[in-house]
Amino acid sequence: MTKAWARHCGCSILPPELLRRIALRGNARQRETALATLATDHTLRLARATYQLLASPQRGLLGVPVAAKRRTVYDAQGHETLPGKVVRTEGARATRDVAVNEAYDGLGATFDFFADAYDRNSIDDEGLPLDATVHYASRYDNAFWNGRQMVFGDGDGDLFNRFTISLDVIAHELAHGVTGDEARLVYLGQAGALNESISDVFGSLVKQYARRQTAAAADWLIGEGLFTARVHGVALRSMKAPGTAFDDPLLGRDPQPSTMAGYVRTSTDNGGVHINSGIPNHAFYLAAIALGGNAWQKAGRIWYETLRDRRLKPTATFRQFARQTVQNAAQLFGATERQAVASAWNEVGIKT
Amino acid sequence: MRIDFRVEGGLAVFPGLAQPLTIDCDALPRPESERLRALVERADFFALPARPRAPRLPDARAYTIAIDDGPQCRTVTVREPIADPALRELVAELRERAASARRAR
DSSP states (O other), X not given: OHHHHHHTTTSOOOOHHHHHXXXXXXXXXXXXXXXXXXXXXXXXXXXXXXXXXXXOTTTTTTTSOSSOOOEEEEEOTTSOOSSXXXXXXXXXXXXXXXXXXXXXXXXXXXHHHHXXXXXXXXXXXXXXXXXXXXXXXXXXXXXXXOSSSEEEOOOOSSSBOOTTSOHHHHHHHHHHHHHHHTTOOOSSHHHHHHHHHHHHHHHHHHHHHHHTOOTTTOOOEESTTOBOTTSSBSOSEESSSTTOSBEEXXXXXXXXXXXXXXXXXXXXXXXXXXXXXXXXXXXXHHHHHHHOSOTTTTHHHHHHHHHHOTTSOTTOOHHHHHHHHXXXXXXXXXXXXXXXXHHHHHHTTOOO | OEEEEEEEESSSOOGGGOSOEEEXXXXXXXXXXXXXXXXXXXXXXXXXXXXXXXXXXTTOEEEEEEXXXXXXXXXXXXXXXXXXXXXXXXXXXXXXXXXXXXXXX
């Protein structure tokens, strides 16, 4: 409740208790608005609430910036017990362990991206501490989000390098946390493929933002650097050209379609969530290129607002999601942007 | 005893890795076969539920293990992270064997 209200606290007909909660838990701008509202209203009740806030010991209300990172990196030391041993906390110096530092920096880059680009305070928009575990299991070639934290394996060293090597993979995992907090898209079928695609979208945007790259300059690859030199492939996926990221005697060929004509019906991979995500991935790429400039500013914003849109159901289909992005493009920007987003979906075979 | 091991899910789909691993324990050197039998026994494999009650976590894997041991025969799917340490050990062993088989190919 607080969160939904806090987002719209610019209009001040909110009761003081709510304003107080916004001031305590909102982001910098929301807090400022809430405090200003509390302070300028001259009813006795509001004045009292204001003084309580100013005196609140809880979060050093007026001094501390709200969007503060709280990162912890753990080491599972080759075991599968989570979270493992604490090896680096917020503000601590770099360690000698490259995976630890990559995880720490990746968490930071992702946090900064969401804070700067969308004014989002961490995964839950309420400053959730960010936790990651590295060296999970033995020669483990995967990374996942367990609902609370990120988990990274070292790779088998044969086909895969350590999974912290790609910033977009770290951001991909964190974005699963954002989706879990907002749209809660079920991890199955089309909704699951949307869930995956959103993680690739923001994974790629975090990397683009960190490199200050425009849509046209970006590589649109997910997981570049993950493969060892012996693998014939550049990355796990390509948003620009789904289906072309790898073609290797051992790994096989990148199975991602770029349009609905290639949609794969399967019972494996939770109904092909990492396969059919190629379709919305490519739609995002096309929209971002058409809208030009930095992808996070227009295309990313439209996708982000759609992810937070109450009308988006956890069981959303590609088409439902697509329609929502088209509406949000019109609402946020205008007719030109609306047309660009609709064309992008149309090009991948989804009529909006 | 025959073990079929299949890995599904994960951060990306690799069609080449979808091939299940089959282990014929009777064809293995004795210490290896005994080690596998001990892991299966410790995990109390034939008493495990066939399907996990665990949620589908993003990018996490599911492992399907089918074991045929004469009168006893069972197929179990588990999702990671695996809570039971004994089962975790069995899956880790099978995962390692699958990787070795892959390297040998």
